[in-house]
Amino acid sequence: MPVYTCTTARGSLTSESKALLAAEITRIHVDINHVPPAYVNVVFSELPPDSVFAGGRPATLLILTGWVRRGHPQEEATRLAVALSSAVARVSGLDESRIMVVLQDGPARSAVEGGHVLPEPGQEEEWLRRTGA
Numbered sequence: 716m717p718v719y720t721c722t723t724a725r726g727s728l729t730s731e732s733k734a735l736l737a738a739e740i741t742r743i744h745v746d747i748n749h750v751p752p753a754y755v756n757v758v759f760s761e762l763p764p765d766s767v768f769a770g771g772r773p774a775t776l777l778i779l780t781g782w783v784r785r786g787h788p789q790e791e792a793t794r795l796a797v798a799l800s801s802a803v804a805r806v807s808g809l810d811e812s813r814i815m816v817v818l819q820d821g822p823a824r825s826a827v828e829g830g831h832v833l834p835e836p837g838q839e840e841e842w843l844r845r846t847g848a
Contacts, residue, residue: 716754716826716833717744719781721803725761727775732806733759739802740779747795748787750839754828769813776813779803785820786836792818 719740721728728736737757744755769776779799783792796816804811823833834842 716750716828717748717781717783718756718758719744719779720758720760721777721779722760722762723777723807724764724767724775726764727761727777727809728759728807732808736803736806739806740799743795743798743802744781747791747798748783748836751843774813775809776815777803777807777809779814779816781816781818782826783818783820784823784826784833784836786823787820792820 721733721736721740740757741752741755744750745752765773767776768774781799783795787795796818800811800814800816803809803814803816807814823835826833829846831842831846
């Protein structure tokens with residue numbers, strides 16, 4: 716259901732660190748938002764090193780953006796963003812000052828997965844039964 720995109724300069728993350736980071740993002744999202752792990756999507760977008768800037772200067776940074784369904788309590792969204800930032804720092808080896816986590820929420824009815832409109836937060840079990848997912 717959620718889609719996380721990790722954007723960084725090419726070569727900043729090894730294949731092993733990508734796999735570990737995807738596992739950590741999945742674990743954290745599942746723990747906080749209570750969805751099956753199979754529905755957490757993580758993709759990596761690597762840019763040429765001369766295409767990553769902060770403050771108008773070339774930089775080593777990592778930006779994690781996530782689309783999540785609207786309706787989760789704000790304190791959970793904040794806890795999710797903080798936990799993700801810590802995990803990204805731990806796995807990537809980057810100082811947390813070089814990491815940005817941005818969660819964007821949208822109505823569940825605006826997304827389709829597996830041919831089915833996504834459920835509202837809290838209605839996942841019924842949705843899974845109904846869709847056979």
